[in-house]
Amino acid sequence: MPDLTTAGPPLGTDLLDARLTTVLRHCRDMAPDIRAAGAAIERDPDAIVTLLDLPAVAVLRAAATPQRYQYETPDLDGVTLTGTSCLEWTVVLEAVSYGDPGLVLAGPGPSLSGAAVAALGSEAQCADYFARMAGPTWTFFALTEPNKGSAVLELETRLDRAPDGDGWLLNGAKRFVGNGARAQLGVVFCRRAPGPWGIEAVLADTSDPGFRGELLPTVGLRGARLSHLRFDGVRVAPAQVLGLDRPPSRRGFHGAMTTLLRCRPTIAGMALGVGEAACDYAARQRPHLPAGQRARLEAMRHRIGAVRRLVYEVAADIDAGVVNAHRVGAVKMRAGHVGAEATMLAVDLLGPGSLLEHPWLAKASRDVRGFEYMEGTTNVHRQSIFQGLLKGTFFPERAA
Numbered sequence: 001m002p003d004l005t006t007a008g009p010p011l012g013t014d015l016l017d018a019r020l021t022t023v024l025r026h027c028r029d030m031a032p033d034i035r036a037a038g039a040a041i042e043r044d045p046d047a048i049v050t051l052l053d054l055p056a057v058a059v060l061r062a063a064a065t066p067q068r069y070q071y072e073t074p075d076l077d078g079v080t081l082t083g084t085s086c087l088e089w090t091v092v093l094e095a096v097s098y099g100d101p102g103l104v105l106a107g108p109g110p111s112l113s114g115a116a117v118a119a120l121g122s123e124a125q126c127a128d129y130f131a132r133m134a135g136p137t138w139t140f141f142a143l144t145e146p147n148k149g150s151a152v153l154e155l156e157t158r159l160d161r162a163p164d165g166d167g168w169l170l171n172g173a174k175r176f177v178g179n180g181a182r183a184q185l186g187v188v189f190c191r192r193a194p195g196p197w198g199i200e201a202v203l204a205d206t207s208d209p210g211f212r213g214e215l216l217p218t219v220g221l222r223g224a225r226l227s228h229l230r231f232d233g234v235r236v237a238p239a240q241v242l243g244l245d246r247p248p249s250r251r252g253f254h255g256a257m258t259t260l261l262r263c264r265p266t267i268a269g270m271a272l273g274v275g276e277a278a279c280d281y282a283a284r285q286r287p288h289l290p291a292g293q294r295a296r297l298e299a300m301r302h303r304i305g306a307v308r309r310l311v312y313e314v315a316a317d318i319d320a321g322v323v324n325a326h327r328v329g330a331v332k333m334r335a336g337h338v339g340a341e342a343t344m345l346a347v348d349l350l351g352p353g354s355l356l357e358h359p360w361l362a363k364a365s366r367d368v369r370g371f372e373y374m375e376g377t378t379n380v381h382r383q384s385i386f387q388g389l390l391k392g393t394f395f396p397e398r399a400a
C-alpha cells in the first residue's frame, strides 16, 4: 500500500501539459499560507482586506483576467497566466481551494462577472471593466432571484425604458449573490422584453442611486459574502448594457449560458480541491490507519482522480470551442458529490467527535456543500443529462 501522504502529482492530472503542471504545483505549494488565510476569513470575512498581499490573491485575479488587461502578471515558476483558458482557471482554482476555497470567493478581481464581460462586452466595456480591477475591486455576478432561483429564462428583474428617454431603469431583486454587498461593480441579468432574446446583462455600480445590498447569514463559505440585492430604479446608460451592438440572440441569455458553462469546471475543480485536502488531512492525522480504512481512503483518491480527469477534459473542450453542456453539468455535479463524500470519509476515519476536534475538517465539510448549489443544483443537471441521453448527445463521439 503506498504512503497516502506522499506529495506526488495528484491522480488524474496526466492530461496537463508541462506548463499547467507547473501552475498546479506552484499553487499547491502556497497551500499553507492559503489555509491560514482561509481560517482568518472564516472568523471574519472582512479580514480579506488584510490579506491582499498574499501571492495567491494576485494569481487568482490574473487567472480570470485576459492577459492584455492584466496590470500585474504573477510569475509562477517561469509561467505567466493567459487569463482566458478554462482549463488554466480550473487548475488554479482547484489548487488554491486545496488550501482554502474561502480565499477564492472572498478575494477581489473579475471572477464570474469578468467571464461575462469578456464574453459579451465591447472593446471599450472590457477595457473599462478590467482597468478597474487595479483597485483592488470586488465584483459580483447577479443571476439568481428570490422567486425564480437561477432559472435564467424566468428571471423577473426588469430593465424599463427611463421615462425621460435617457437609457433604462433597473428594478427587481437578486439573492445569494457572492460579494454583492461588498463589491464595487458587477453584472446584473435582467429582462428588457419577453422571451429569451429580451434578457440583457448590464454593468451596475453598487454606488449608483437605487442599488441596495444586504449580507445574508451563512454557515459555510463565509468568504463568499452571499448577499441579497435590490434595485429600485437604478439608472442604466446604453454603455452599461453588455454587447449592445450585437444581435439580441448573442447578448444577455447567450452571455449567462456561456459564463455558466465556462465556470462549471472551475466550481468542479474547487470541490475536488477541498475533497483531496480532506483525504490528505485524514492521512496525516491517522498515519497508521488499519488496512481496510487505508483502502477506503485510497479508493476515494482514485474516485477524485477519475472525476478530475473528466473535469480537465470538459475544460479543455471548452477551450477548444467544443461544448457539450450536458456533460459539463454532469461532471460538475459529480465533482460536487465526490468532494462532499471525501470530507465525510475523513470525518468517519477520524472517529466520533472529529468535527469538534478538527475545526479545519468541520469547516471543509461545511464549505464543500456549497458547490452543489453553485452553477446549478443536482436536480437541474440530472434533468439536463437525461435530455442529453434522449437526444443521443451526452456521450462524445469517438473516432472509429
Ligand SMILES: Cc1cc2nc3c(=O)[nH]c(=O)nc-3n(C[C@H](O)[C@H](O)[C@H](O)COP(=O)(O)OP(=O)(O)OC[C@H]3O[C@@H](n4cnc5c(N)ncnc54)[C@H](O)[C@@H]3O)c2cc1C
Pocket (backbone or CB within 6 Å): 140, 141, 142, 143, 144, 145, 148, 149, 150, 151, 175, 176, 177, 178, 179, 221, 224, 226, 370, 371, 373, 374, 375, 376, 377, 378, 379, 380, 383
Ligand atoms: C456559495 C454560493 C455562492 C453563490 N453565488 C452566486 C452568485 O454569485 N450569483 C448568483 O446569481 N447566484 C449565486 N448562487 C446561487 C446559486 O446559483 C443558487 O443557489 C442555485 O443556482 C440554486 O438556486 P436556488 O437555491 O434559488 O434554487 P432553485 O433554482 O429555486 O431550485 C430549488 C430546488 O428546485 C430544484 N429545481 C429547480 N429547477 C428545477 C427543474 N427545472 N426541474 C427539477 N428541479 C428543479 C433545484 O434542484 C433545487 O433543489 C450561489 C450559491 C451558493 C451556495
